[in-house]
Amino acid sequence: MDIIVCIKRVPETAEADLVIDKSKKGIDTDGLVFSINEWDNYAVEAAIQLKEAQGGKITVISVGPEENNEVLRRALAMGADEAIRLTDPAFEGSDATAMAKILAAAIRELPHDLILTGVQADDDGFGAVGVALAQMLDLPYAALVTDINLEGDTMTVHRELEGGLEEVDKLKLPALLTIQTGINEPRYVSIMGIRRVAKKEIAAKGASELALSGNEVGPEGSMSQIEELFFPPVGEGAEIIEGTMDEKAEALVKIIKERGGVA
């Protein structure tokens, strides 16, 4: 079975103090740590578990500059077999649609029984590339997948709905799934593991090799455009309690007591 996993390299921003850059269309990434998009990490693990159970070959694909080799190599260390990087100055400024077009162009040329993507990326949070890609490749698909059971050329998947509800669907292969966090427990990648794949060649393909013209990708090939970034308006916000640790704790206990939190 040929499995393709699309992965993205994103800055870790959960605990970072973000600064909007001078162009006002991006954030200042100096000093931010980059890593594999969390959803994609679960997708890579899902692919490896399927391969371990059924055999097959896993190809990981990422769109972006040379730094993306870091996340591709990490996926190789986890157990992927091949890695391809799609890179071209023309790809910069691509939205979800243009990104899906780039991926589709590469995947059309590869054997594929199952394509996995993350549900969304932590940076722009579109949650759209996977399903757009399935449409371009004319494949059956399911988004927000939390369980996969392969049975020959069909599979039963669970989708995460709201409020803890799940949906069970049957899909025919070839198909595309977007993977939700929590579907598995992604394996740990050791430094030794990364070293083992350090020499492995990562193919790079540009727009011309993918037969994509400049107006199909980048800003021209995109359906949407960021005009300006700004920080969300802070409503009234919290009353911040200051003081020594003892004072802060005492103030909190008083509030909790008043609000009925201590019997």
Next chain:
Amino acid sequence: MEKVAVLVEHRQNEVRDVTFEMLGKAHKLVGDGGEVIALFLGDASQKGLLDMFSPHAHRTIAYLDSALKDFEPLRYRAAFENIFENVDCQLILMAQTAFGMDLAPAIATKWGLPFTTDVVDIEVTDGNLVAIRQMYSGKVNAKVSLKPSDKVLLTVRAGAFPAEDIPKISGEIREISAGIEGDFSGRTFMKYIEAAVGDVDITQADIIVSIGRGIKDADNIPIAQELADALGGVVACSRPVADKKWLPKERQVGTSGKTVKPKVYIALGISGAFQHQAGMKNANTIIAVNKDPKAPIFGIAHYGIVDDLFKVVPTLTEKVKELRG
């Protein structure tokens, strides 16, 4: 905007709240003299649902076919062939939910509609539409423009627009019963699985001590448990903690977990992505402890401490124990 269409979201014989939120926003966008169109896909047995929302639309298009009984995106997508032939609109709203995320990008891609997702506001100035959406887990907002087109699609974040005071107009209902065509065997809906019931029902608790990514390791959970025990409350969590299996899924607060409304909700090391907020914003009192002063949780909390939870929590537990003797 003259004509805005809203795709009605329904599941298990209920119209979901986000439908009303979208209808309300659609009315604001079209203003006086415009038209709000509700699109309903389902089967004849679900016709009763039309009464729930159709009074809020100038026109309801009810596409009724037994093939559309359950939400199956391949079938829904096929139904849009007919919808686009018969319904004229400049904007289609769908929800950024498990339903919309599984459908909207396919519709937009198939028909080449400019689109963007997870929109929290929509502004129209001089006929130009600007969508506001969030990036970096809600830490930054983006103004996004769409490629000029006679029709665009947006998916809207659930909870972004109020569902109250939507105009009542009791517009006409038009039924379409043309069968949908195509091979839909690629994906078949089987069934729903209801949420698991755990040992602790966090929705019944008066006091919730909730932990997020900031707890760093499963081994640190006892410090939260100790505080909860001292307060007579329960421990709950945000998504990253449940994803790592540090706590069971039924302890997760948020869109895909539980919605809680305790007297006091103490958020420890939770950044407060909107999916989490959706599950706890109606708590009577929200207290947040987080190292990052810009964490979105402080925007919704009533009281905050900007500090390391590993310093705050043990001291707080001690003070609570002192109080209780």
